Amino acid sequence: MLCTELGGIVEAVVEVPIDKLIISPYNVREDPERDVNILVESIREVGLLQPLTVRRSKKYPGKYEVIIGARRLTAIKKLRERGEWGDTVPVIIKDLNDFEALLLSLHENIKQRTLTETEKARAMKRLKEEFKLSEGEISKRTGITLKDVSNLLKMLEVLEDIGKEMVTKPGRWGERRRLVLLKKPTPPEIPRAKAEEIMKVIPSSIVRIITDFADSLSRYEELRSVDLKNILAEELGVLQQRQLIEAIKRIRREYKKAREEGREGLETLLDIIKRARKRSEKKVSLNVLVASDIRNRIEDIRKKYNVSLSTAVEICLKIGLKHRRDVEEQLKAVHSS
Template structure:
């Protein structure tokens, strides 16, 4: 592993956001030529799809001129020449595509949490993730760093509803996720489809939106119509329920402040209680009424 004398990258996530720009005022770090075979991809990288044509162009450029901006690595064990990629995945992938043996890199000491946060925030700052990749990035921050939606929103300078809307995409059926990742469905279309009350119809509606090239406004109108039909069917069905079941539903709705449905099964005396909630806060409120704490 050879070392080059050069100026270092600026410290902090901000420098990473700027394509790891070199800071001429800081010469405490050096760029090293690291073997590509000794580097493993960042396990916290939120981006799953890469523009292959763009990678090929970058690879051709690297073959001719090399890599101008070093990537950022960490070395989990100083005694072992193995590295994990922190930032610069496109350059890393393109260099492998160009069949290079080494790549210029800066090795920094950082924890798993720091590595994950930088990887996620760097990609979010560049705004080139698909909606699902962005949603997964928010979920990763919440899960790995034990953050709430509000804390993620504050950290990223977003509104909480903005974060919540993206997280909802993770609950979409797989066929719709594929359409969204492929660009066949837009973020606005996916959000509108999620408003459909009959979740069994989500995939069918998404296919119709793609096949008929429906706009968000057209989808909103269609969802409203379908939801209205579902409500009518629900009311008609509820009228066939025994009086004591309807009375129990009414009392439960008063207690929880939301619609509650009692569904009887074919087995005599058995059934289930369904209590829908509209948000995490709403779920917390319902759990508190049941004396259940998430802490």
């Protein structure tokens, strides 16, 4: 028996046969195979730097559930298959109930930044539904801000509703997500949903904007029973953030006008959404550096006519391109200087 010191507490490390180890249902890692080949080579070169954390299994007597170290166990099994590891693994055995096991696994993986947003969200959903924690309590126990807890849970709800999940490399909040279609019936009320669609690329920021927009539209009585989140995700999820914001502005404006004219309801909204999406898809984001005096002149135009900055820039560019010969002369002068 060996001993290791963790946070000032000395804990016993024992060798347990690999065949007696199973991944705990309260381990928040859903895909221990993810990027495991890199870990396999690391362990082969330098050995196992930290023992696994396990608890005795209630369901399978004589077995141990891995709470922390699912990927390490997976890597070790691969090394064993190659004849490069023995029959046992060093572990720390802890006396944990289900709640403590889930929370410990979540804490450790958040600290190591090894979870996808889906894995975080599902762990939080379990804390909320299985252990009856409020979002505020989840925030306090995990160290994740209340806003991010709420956003993760909302995002998971939307994506599960439309049959998709966030599948991404672990990282910070706000990175791009690849949303993979799950095997579940496509909601019939989503006009453009197609069963053969395999994946879409949607940033989490887009999902949050769509969710907020759906909530704002649901204030209209005629749309309260409509699954707006699903519809908007399918129709607008392909847009970039700036395109989406422009599309939403147009949809708000045009649907408000339609209601004033007595044309309201889902069919009218869908027609407006489709037109707004097509218009926005024709526009792309362009990030450039310009002289401050030019920026100020465009800003003056924007304020004078009460339009967005992108609209003001687009109009100025269109006018400039009409005088292409002058533009080309200016470019030649810049190039030769």
